Amino acid sequence: MDLMLGKTIGGRYHIIDKLGEGTYGQTWLAEDQHLLGSPDCVVKQLKPETTDASEWEIAKRLFEEEAKTLQELAKNDLIPQIMAYLEENGQRYLVQEYIQGHDLSQELERGQTFSETLVIELLQQILQALEVIQQHNLIHRDIKPSNLMRRKQDGKVVLIDFGAVKKLQPDNQPTAPTVRIGTPGYMAPEQAKGYPNLSSDIYAVGMIGIQALTGELPNTLQWD
Incomplete structure (x- = not known):
């Protein structure tokens, strides 16, 4: 049994289930x-899978950037609202x-294809959420079906x-190579080289469209 289950964080958020974990942390339902x-909320815990000091600093910086971004994007219904840090x-x-x-991975199962009309409708919904962050000169850097939620209440797509979010300079270009982060198949070539820009997220949305049309995962597609 995980030691986090049953804990109350900040004297307020009672952990009831584990939602998942990644390279830099764990996510809990509370x-x-x-x-x-006692409505449900999500608690993310910074817990990198490393003892390397430099990796810890990267993880901490990304965690703080996530909190700052959610604060900056507050009050938009296509982005989760921050409750506490x-x-x-x-x-x-x-x-x-x-x-x-x-999440959209449940809709985009391998082998299942969508009509062109449905794909256009899906991409328009995703782009509405993406537009919100691009207005703030932000790159998500990990747009993929599992990071897009179809909200039960109204059917809208929530990012x-x-x-992995990154704030760009006004000229839309990073001043130096960044940490290589993202998901293979959805990650744009320039992002893989450490130079993401706003169009990198557009690339990921395009790959989701191809996935919906072909029924194939992006990293299994054959390239000419």
Whole structure:
């Protein structure tokens, strides 16, 4: 049994289930005990899978950038709302809105194809969420079906997981090579080389469109 289950973070957020984990942390489902009905929320815990000091610094910087980004994008219904950022017993936590629904990987199962009309409709929905962050000169850097939630309440597509987000300079170009981060198949060539820009996220959306049309995962496609 994981030691986090049953804990209450910040005297408020009671951990009830594990949602997932990645290279830099773990994600938990929690109840907000300070609100009527104890509504669900998401608690992200910074917990890198490394003991290397430089890797820890990268993980911490990305975690803080995620919190800052959610604050900057607050009050937009296509982005999860931040609820808290706190440190407790040497651990860092980011608490955000829980999006009830399913991610698009459940719609884009391998072998299943969509009509051109449905693909255009899907891409338009994704681009609405992407437009929100690009207006703030931000690159998500990990747009893929599992980071796009179809909200049960209204069917809208919500962009989640800003753990790889990067703020660009006004000229839309990074001043130096950045950390190589993203998901193979959806990651644009310039992003893989450490020079992402706003169009890198557009590339990822395009790959989702190809996936929907062909039923094939991007990293299995054959290139001419």
